[in-house]
Amino acid sequence: MRLTQEQEELRSALRSLLTQYQAESAWVPLTEQIGAAGLAVPEGYGGAGGGARDVHVLMEELGRSLSPLPYLGSAVLTVGALLASGDKEACERLLPGLAEGTSVGTLAWAEQGSWDQDAIRADAVRAPDGGVLITGTKEHVLDRPGGSVDVLLVAARTAHGVSLFEVAPGATGVRREPVVTMDGTRAQARWVLDGAEGRLVGVDGDGGRYLEHVRDLACAALAAEQVGAAERCLELTVEYARNRVQFGRPIGSFQAVKHRLADAYVLVESARSAALGAAFAADEDPGALPRAAAVAKSVCSEAFSAVAGEMIQLHGGIGITWEHDAHRYFKRAHGAGELFGPPSRHRARLAAQLGMAAR
Known part of the structure; x- marks a missing residue:
């Protein structure tokens, strides 16, 4: 599995831009100069017509810099849900x-701390005027740092099952509550809907199918982000081990430290293979994506957590100070590991898929 020369050039351009612009200030140049927000949007809707491998490259670079940009919630979840719905009118209007x-945009999906469809309790009922009114609370909704979103998609239940609705973020009966999370680099919000008017996207009752596909795309993208962040953790730790002198020699020259860094390298490269496998499956073998995405989310979550932990341990006392970046990577690792379900949940998904395939 190899990326193209064009994708490697995209990586170089992204890294240069993200080095030049910090935090939220990178969004405008990222979208205007590189067209990042439209990488996976078909050309007919104003995008670049790229695929999951292009998204993989971008997410790796965002992970390296612990970028707070709303790419995952907007360009992966929201765009993915709209395209999965096949709703031409909504796509032409929003994409x-x-x-x-x-x-x-953002996708309000999770409830009760779970992204499983069984956890969805938000209710969509017919209003006397023929419209749809939605009532429920959505948690762990990816937010836009310092501002509200423009497009809000909500998963709710109708008489036909889980369905997808567009809700105006500032409408009556809609309330956004910012949430303070341990990982301060990824903004989240809680959305409370109390009889909020919704507009059906796609087919009534088919929302569950859309969400399953979007979760696989999101897990593949998040896995790439975790790989980029883990790789940066390792780079910073190797650099520190070369420069930190103890007992008259760099600590990186000690055999025990070498072994730990080598183990971390293996974790990073194994995670990279799993993440690339999911991206290639999304582009070339969609039928294999559910399995590849479950593997990638599980492997990359655990690898990132382990490498971020080693970063703190091998940096010693400075690794637990507020001024050093180590704690920021460690918190991102913990938050990303739980996002869209913990590794154990995805291993259970994988086991279920393998069991069905064996029948």
């Missing part, structure tokens, strides 16, 4: 702005 980056 161009999302592709340009002039509008930012």
Whole structure:
């Protein structure tokens, strides 16, 4: 599995830009100069017409810098849900702005701390005027740092099953509550809907199918982000081990430290293979994506957590100070590991898929 020369050039351009612009200030140049928000949007809707491998490259670079940009929630979840719905009217109306980056979207999905469809309790009922009113609370909704979103998609239950709705973020009966999380580099919010008017996206009752596909895409993208962050943890730790002198020699020259760094390297490269496998499956073998995404989310979550932990341990006392970046990577590792379900949940998904395939 190899990336193309064009994708490697994309990586170089992204790394240069993310080095030049910090935090939220990178969103405008990222979208205007590189067209990042529209990488996976078909050309007919104003995007670049790329695929999951292009997203993989971008997410790796965002992970390296612990970027707080709303790419995952907007360009992966929201765009992915709209495309999965096949709703041409909604796509024509919403995707161009999302592709340009002039509008930012999010998908309100999780409830009760779970992304499983069984946990969805938000209720969508018919109003006397024929519209749809949604009531429920959505948790762990990826947010936009310092501002509200422009496109809000909500998963709710109708008489036909789980369905997807577009809800105006500032409408009556809609309340956004920012959430303080341990990982301060990824903004989240809680959305409370109390009789909020919703507009059906796609087919009533088919929302569960859309969400399953979106979760696989999201897990593949998040796995790439985890690989980029883990790789940066290892780079910083190797650099420190070369320069930190103890007992008259660099600590990196001690055999025990070499072994731990070598183990961390193996974890990073194994995670990279799993993440690339999911990206290639999304582009070339969609039928294999559910299995590849479950593997990638499980492997990459655990690898990132382990490498981030080693970063703190091998940096010693400075690794637990507020001024050093080690704690930021460790917190991102913990938060990303739980996002879209912990590794154990995805291993259970994988076991179920393998069991069905064996019948």
